[in-house]
Amino acid sequence: MSGEIILQAVVSGLLMGLIYALVAVGLSLIFGLMEIVNFAHGEFLMLAMFASFWLWALGGLDPLMSLPLVAAMLAGAGLLVHWGIIRHVLDAPMLAQVCATFGLAVALRAGAQFLWTPDFRVVADPLVAGRVQLGPIFIGQPQLVAGFVCLAAFVALWLFVTRTETGLALQATSQDRQAAAVMGIPTDRMSALGWAIGLGCVAVAGSMLSTFFYIFPDVGTNFALLAFVAVALGGFGSILGSLVAGVLIGLIESLGGLLISPSYKTLIVFALYLAVVLVRPKGLFGRF
Amino acid sequence: MADDPTLKLEAARAQPLWPRPPAWAVALGLAAGGFLIAYPAIFPSPFSLHLMIMIFLYALMAQSWNVMAGLSGQISLGHAMFFGIGAYAASVLFAKYGVSPWIGLLVGMAISALAAAAVGLPTLRLKGHYFAIATLLIGSGVQIVFSRWEWVGAASGLYIPIERTSPWLSFQFHGAKTPYYFLALGAAALGYLLVWHLRRTRFGFRLQAVRDEPEAAASLGVAVSGHKVLAFMLSGAMMSAAGTFYAQYVLVLDPERLFSLDISILVLLMTVLGGSGTLWGPALGAAILVPLSEYSRIWFGGTGRTVDLIVYGILIVLICMFRPRGLLSLIEDRLRRREGERA
Amino acid sequence: MTSLLEVQGVTKRFGGLTANSEITFDANAGEIVGIIGPNGAGKSTLFDLITGFERADAGEVRLDGRRITGVRPDRICALGVGRTFQKLKPFADMTVAENVMVGALARTHRMREARDRALEALAFVDLLERRDRFARELSTGQRKRLELARALATGPRLILMDEVTGGVDQRTIPGLIELVLSLKARGLAVVLIEHNMAVMMRIADRILALHAGRRIAFGPPAEVRQDALVVDAYLGSADHAA
Numbered sequence: 022m023s024g025e026i027i028l029q030a031v032v033s034g035l036l037m038g039l040i041y042a043l044v045a046v047g048l049s050l051i052f053g054l055m056e057i058v059n060f061a062h063g064e065f066l067m068l069a070m071f072a073s074f075w076l077w078a079l080g081g082l083d084p085l086m087s088l089p090l091v092a093a094m095l096a097g098a099g100l101l102v103h104w105g106i107i108r109h110v111l112d113a114p115m116l117a118q119v120c121a122t123f124g125l126a127v128a129l130r131a132g133a134q135f136l137w138t139p140d141f142r143v144v145a146d147p148l149v150a151g152r153v154q155l156g157p158i159f160i161g162q163p164q165l166v167a168g169f170v171c172l173a174a175f176v177a178l179w180l181f182v183t184r185t186e187t188g189l190a191l192q193a194t195s196q197d198r199q200a201a202a203v204m205g206i207p208t209d210r211m212s213a214l215g216w217a218i219g220l221g222c223v224a225v226a227g228s229m230l231s232t233f234f235y236i237f238p239d240v241g242t243n244f245a246l247l248a249f250v251a252v253a254l255g256g257f258g259s260i261l262g263s264l265v266a267g268v269l270i271g272l273i274e275s276l277g278g279l280l281i282s283p284s285y286k287t288l289i290v291f292a293l294y295l296a297v298v299l300v301r302p303k304g305l306f307g308r309f
Numbered sequence: 310m311a312d313d314p315t316l317k318l319e320a321a322r323a324q325p326l327w328p329r330p331p332a333w334a335v336a337l338g339l340a341a342g343g344f345l346i347a348y349p350a351i352f353p354s355p356f357s358l359h360l361m362i363m364i365f366l367y368a369l370m371a372q373s374w375n376v377m378a379g380l381s382g383q384i385s386l387g388h389a390m391f392f393g394i395g396a397y398a399a400s401v402l403f404a405k406y407g408v409s410p411w412i413g414l415l416v417g418m419a420i421s422a423l424a425a426a427a428v429g430l431p432t433l434r435l436k437g438h439y440f441a442i443a444t445l446l447i448g449s450g451v452q453i454v455f456s457r458w459e460w461v462g463a464a465s466g467l468y469i470p471i472e473r474t475s476p477w478l479s480f481q482f483h484g485a486k487t488p489y490y491f492l493a494l495g496a497a498a499l500g501y502l503l504v505w506h507l508r509r510t511r512f513g514f515r516l517q518a519v520r521d522e523p524e525a526a527a528s529l530g531v532a533v534s535g536h537k538v539l540a541f542m543l544s545g546a547m548m549s550a551a552g553t554f555y556a557q558y559v560l561v562l563d564p565e566r567l568f569s570l571d572i573s574i575l576v577l578l579m580t581v582l583g584g585s586g587t588l589w590g591p592a593l594g595a596a597i598l599v600p601l602s603e604y605s606r607i608w609f610g611g612t613g614r615t616v617d618l619i620v621y622g623i624l625i626v627l628i629c630m631f632r633p634r635g636l637l638s639l640i641e642d643r644l645r646r647r648e649g650e651r652a
Numbered sequence: 653m654t655s656l657l658e659v660q661g662v663t664k665r666f667g668g669l670t671a672n673s674e675i676t677f678d679a680n681a682g683e684i685v686g687i688i689g690p691n692g693a694g695k696s697t698l699f700d701l702i703t704g705f706e707r708a709d710a711g712e713v714r715l716d717g718r719r720i721t722g723v724r725p726d727r728i729c730a731l732g733v734g735r736t737f738q739k740l741k742p743f744a745d746m747t748v749a750e751n752v753m754v755g756a757l758a759r760t761h762r763m764r765e766a767r768d769r770a771l772e773a774l775a776f777v778d779l780l781e782r783r784d785r786f787a788r789e790l791s792t793g794q795r796k797r798l799e800l801a802r803a804l805a806t807g808p809r810l811i812l813m814d815e816v817t818g819g820v821d822q823r824t825i826p827g828l829i830e831l832v833l834s835l836k837a838r839g840l841a842v843v844l845i846e847h848n849m850a851v852m853m854r855i856a857d858r859i860l861a862l863h864a865g866r867r868i869a870f871g872p873p874a875e876v877r878q879d880a881l882v883v884d885a886y887l888g889s890a891d892h893a894a
Contacts, residue, residue, distance in 0.1 A: 052438075056438075058438045058441065058442065060386070060441075060445075106626060106630060109630040109631075110629055110630060110633075113629065113633050114382070114633065115382070115384065115437045115438070116378055116382065116384055116581070116585060116629075116633065117629040117630075117633040118629075119384045119386075119437075119438070119441050120384070120577065120581055120625050120626075120628075120629045121625070121626050121629040121630065123386065123574075123577070123625065124578075124621075124622045124623070124624070124625025124626040124629065125622065125626055126622070127574055127618055127621060127622030127625065128618070128619050128621075128622025128623050128625075128626065129622070130618070130622075131615040131616075131617075131618030131619040131621075131622060132615075132619050132622075134615040134618075135615040135616060135619060242449075242570075246445065246446055246449060249442045249445070249446065250446070253439070253442065257438075284453075284457055285453070285457070287449075287450070287453060288450050288453055288454070291446045291447065291449070291450045294442070294443065294446055295431060295432075295443065295447075298431050298432055298435065298439055298443065299431045302435050302439065314775060314780075317775070317780055317781075318771060318772065318775045318780065321771045321775075321780055321783065322768055322771055326763060326764050326767055328784075509763065510763070511757045511761055511763065511766070514746075514750065514753060514754050514757060515754060515757060517743065517745070517746055517750075517754075518743050518746070518751075518754040520745075521742075521743035521744050521745055521746065522741035522742070522743055522744075524705065524725075524737070524741060525737065525741035525742075525743065525799075525802075526743075526754065527704075527705070527724075527725035527726050527729075528703060528705075528725055528729055528734070528735050528737075528803070529726075529729060529754050529755045529757075529758055529802060529803070529806055530726045530729035530730050530755075530757075530758030530806055531726055531754070531758075532724070532726045533726070586745060
């Protein structure tokens with residue numbers, strides 16, 4: 022096996038990993054704020070991809086152009102989910118919390134199938150297309166752009182959380198909800214904000230993904246599963262952890278597919294989850 | 310001298326350990342039992358038998374999920390894996406080695422219990438979401454393995470060879486649905502009897518304690534994660550038995566269907582709808598949802614599946630928000646409290 | 653002679669915060685040891701260290717001279733240590749009797765025997781008449797007594813009680829005090845966390861005063877009351893001494 026092929030796998034894994042990371046960070050953020058795992062996360066990714074698709078198919082907007090719109094739509098959906106559903110199960114037993122987001126996932130996925138059929142769709146003429154050659158390897162331009170946009174979104178999120186007052190309040194709530202409430206931080210609004218940002222991140226990832234990936238109702242499932250692994254590996258609630266873990270998983274998946282077997286690359290990542298749980302349940306950067 | 314504390318204690322001790330079911334409940338139970346036994350004679354059409362067979366099967370599957378969620382408080386999102394393991398274990402043994410599915414049933418249950426232990430041991434000592442995610446991942450992973458595994462037919466699955474010499478030994482009745490009806494009824498009855506008994510044992514009590522307050526349970530001498538793992542093993546074995554039965558009923562193994570997330574969703578929904586943690590909740594859920602999906606399949610044809618799932622998903626969300634203890638919780642509260650409330 | 657419970661130099665850190673710093677004390681059978689200290693002094697953490705819910709970073713806990721540091725909570729229960737929680741943890745979906753039976757089942761495998769032990773414990777805390785109610789239907793004071801009954805049903809030699817009178821109806825306090833005193837009379841070692849200083853001074857044989865995770869005094873109530881550090885840290889600043 023030549024060095025070029027491995028290098029190629031590393032680069033494409035890295036770029037895909039940035040998308041995983043952005044999906045995972047939303048999940049991690051929401052979990053950190055209220056200890057609720059959003060099992061519908063993948064379905065929101067799917068919705069973002071369909072939103073990008075329809076804005077392109079019906080409105081002629083390239084996903085790159087419609088990105089802010091899709092992000093706003095999903096952020097709105099996040100607020101809606103928080104106010105409409107999550108708030109009502111915050112104090113409920115875990116069974117109700119898990120089933121609520123899981124049920125939402127089932128309904129959204131089936132709804133998408135009903136409305137848009139299980140067919141695979143693609144954005145046929147994206148603004149950015151083709152491949153560039155970098156030394157010995159080829160990189161798809163959409164993937165490259167997607168990677169950069171995701172990285173930029175990550176940097177923006179990081180700056181927001183560490184440099185703004187609201188962001189710091191968000192972090193405080195995530196670290197200790199009670200203490201934050203005592204300090205006068207409106208924790209309920211922080212949770213809502215967490216959902217908005219979390220789904221906004223998913224929207225960016227989905228928009229970018231829609232420029233080079235098939236769009237179909239089940240598309241979110243696999244991404245969500247990988248995001249679960251990323252969140253566990255990075256540490257539930259850790260933003261930086263999501264980035265590192267997402268990229269790591271992209272690399273493991275890509276290299277695993279190359280070196281072991283493409284049909285089992287997902288399994289390798291799933292096995293990683295068990296390994297994390299066994300060896301270091303709090304993840305790389307986790308709090309517990 | 311009703312106020313004498315010692316006398317009160319004596320009186321309390323003299324009461325039966327378990328409250329006797331009220332007469333109306335006994336009468337209702339006997340009537341329902343009689344009806345179920347007479348059902349094939351009253352409604353002999355294949356569809357009406359099929360409907361009941363699926364209700365029994367799902368009632369058993371939902372109960373197995375309930376052992377985990379309702380008794381130990383842990384949520385499995387990948388229960389279909391045990392269903393598939395049960396189906397494959399018995400069928401592969403029969404198709405490749407001619408072993409009776411009855412033995413395959415036990416082998417499947419043992420494999421499922423071991424698989425449950427393997428998943429549960431690392432994850433069940435942590436907070437609940439680690440387990441829920443693990444079951445989701447592994448459930449999906451097991452499906453990938455079976456769809457790629459050539460020896461068991463990979464994605465095209467397996468057909469169980471037709472065997473006509475000894476139907477009871479080979480578990481095949483070809484066209485005749487009545488034997489399947491009684492087998493399914495028997496399997497479900499056995500499962501419910503087991504769980505009914507379990508809830509009155511030391512193990513069952515301690516599981517419920519773990520479900521409600523794990524730390525308090527630990528302070529009272531309960532080995533918390535060990536109990537959860539045992540419950541998961543039992544739950545997996547029960548689900549596996551239903552899978553074996555289903556495979557013998559349809560005689561085709563399709564990894565896409567047997568390991569499908571839909572099955573994991575359905576058993577969850579049925580239990581939550583009926584009332585998780587209650588004995589009859591899962592059966593109630595199955596009795597409501599199985600006919601719903603069978604009829605919607607007839608009415609809506611191919612698209613019926615997604616319409617079902619939309620409704621199911623919304624139902625799950627609504628139940629969690631407004632009646633997290635399920636439909637049956639209201640009645641069961643009254644049943645468990647002895648009539649004539651004491652102060 | 654060794655005491656039933658010996659805590660020697662235990663230290664527990666959570667991140668940068670030291671919740672317990674080299675705390676040493678002991679408790680004998682038939683003795684009531686009270687723990688006082690303002691919120692955040694490390695009282696509940698100390699309970700968690702003794703009962704195995706947290707693992708000490710340094711120091712050790714001995715029961716009857718046997719080291720129990722790092723032993724799992726359920727094993728510690730089996731060794732004869734019962735506890736209640738500051739944040740009450742009733743098994744909400746089980747009846748009162750069933751709650752206590754879970755405790756009794758630590759000592760027996762027979763359901764009937766467990767039931768009878770549970771009824772005795774319930775009679776002891778005066779909850780017998782509520783036995784068929786669901787635990788979630790009880791008032792705070794009743795829940796406290798339920799937790800006590802549950803812990804007692806495990807047949808402990810040492811019982812740790814967190815905030816006996818906190819948050820309960822004033823009128824029920826004398827009854828709760830009676831309960832604690834009768835535990836002592838039965839020969840149990842009782843360690844309790846209590847904010848009501850009047851109660852504490854009256855019933856405790858020795859008092860352990862904590863402040864910011866450190867032991868500032870340990871001895872008979874009269875002595876502790878005189879201790880300048882305690883007066884400074886606790887009695888003086890917060891006016892609990894009423």
